[in-house]
Amino acid sequence: MKPLTLKSCRTCGQEKDASQFYRMSSGYQGRVLECRECRRDFERAAQYGMTVSEMRCFIEKANGRCAICGVDNEKLNIDHCHNSNRVRGMLCTRCNTRLGVFDDHEWLKQAAEYLGAVIIVPKHDPVEIKRPARGRAPMRGGAHPRASLSSDDVMEILNAVAKKEATHAQLAERFGVARHTITAICNGRAWAHITRPYLAANGRAV
Numbered sequence: 042m043k044p045l046t047l048k049s050c051r052t053c054g055q056e057k058d059a060s061q062f063y064r065m066s067s068g069y070q071g072r073v074l075e076c077r078e079c080r081r082d083f084e085r086a087a088q089y090g091m092t093v094s095e096m097r098c099f100i101e102k103a104n105g106r107c108a109i110c111g112v113d114n115e116k117l118n119i120d121h122c123h124n125s126n127r128v129r130g131m132l133c134t135r136c137n138t139r140l141g142v143f144d145d146h147e148w149l150k151q152a153a154e155y156l157g158a159v160i161i162v163p164k165h166d167p168v169e170i171k172r173p174a175r176g177r178a179p180m181r182g183g184a185h186p187r188a189s190l191s192s193d194d195v196m197e198i199l200n201a202v203a204k205k206e207a208t209h210a211q212l213a214e215r216f217g218v219a220r221h222t223i224t225a226i227c228n229g230r231a232w233a234h235i236t237r238p239y240l241a242a243n244g245r246a247v
Contacts, residue, residue: 048072052079052093089121089128103131110136189218195232199239202227 046059051074062072063080075083079093086096096119105113108120108130117131120140132140143149190198194216201207202223209227213220225231229240 048076050074050076050079052076052083085119089119090126091128099128100131107131107133107136109133109140190216190222190232192232192235195226195235196239198223198226199236203243 047056048059048062049056050062053076055076057076059072061076061078062074063077064071065073073080082093082096086093089096091099099119100117103117105117107114107117109132112133114133116134118134118137119128120130120132120137121128123141143152198212198216201212202209207215209220209223212223216223222231226236229236
């Protein structure tokens with residue numbers, strides 16, 4: 042079998058088989074002057090407004106590592122801004138796809154702030170609950186070390202509900218408690234030593 046004619050690429054200077062060059066009837070030996078690899082690199086670099094040498098240098102600096110997750114990957118993608126077409130870095134397919142879906146800088150910033158506020162919860166020293174001695178009445182209401190409301194808060198909640206000044210949801214947000222806590226107070230199930238006499242005095246059976 043006759044060997045393929047060798048041809049030299051004008052871009053990389055390497056001598057390769059003619060099959061590594063795209064066909065072109067008007068070209069020398071019926072082939073284009075750049076090898077397939079250089080041709081692909083040229084088209085890829087032009088897509089991002091770079092020269093082939095600039096793109097190859099950029100890829101080499103990435104050292105085969107994704108700029109976001111750090112995974113070693115031979116097939117990294119060139120990440121660029123879809124609005125300005127500015128090249129930003131080399132990413133693995135997984136990170137590049139995710140970033141492409143959420144390519145909105147303001148939204149990403151807000152999402153990062155949200156996640157930081159939700160996930161990074163400040164640690165508090167454990168609260169030591171002193172159990173009442175035998176024969177003594179248990180701590181109730183505001184005397185309990187973990188109480189999030191005071192007696193005055195409970196009375197304010199009861200009065201606000203009686204006067205229809207606020208909903209349970211609004212009161213929960215105002216006092217920083219769960220909505221079911223407000224409901225339990227209004228039904229006499231929580232803070233019973235205050236709520237039950239109040240409800241009874243206002244003609245509401247418990």
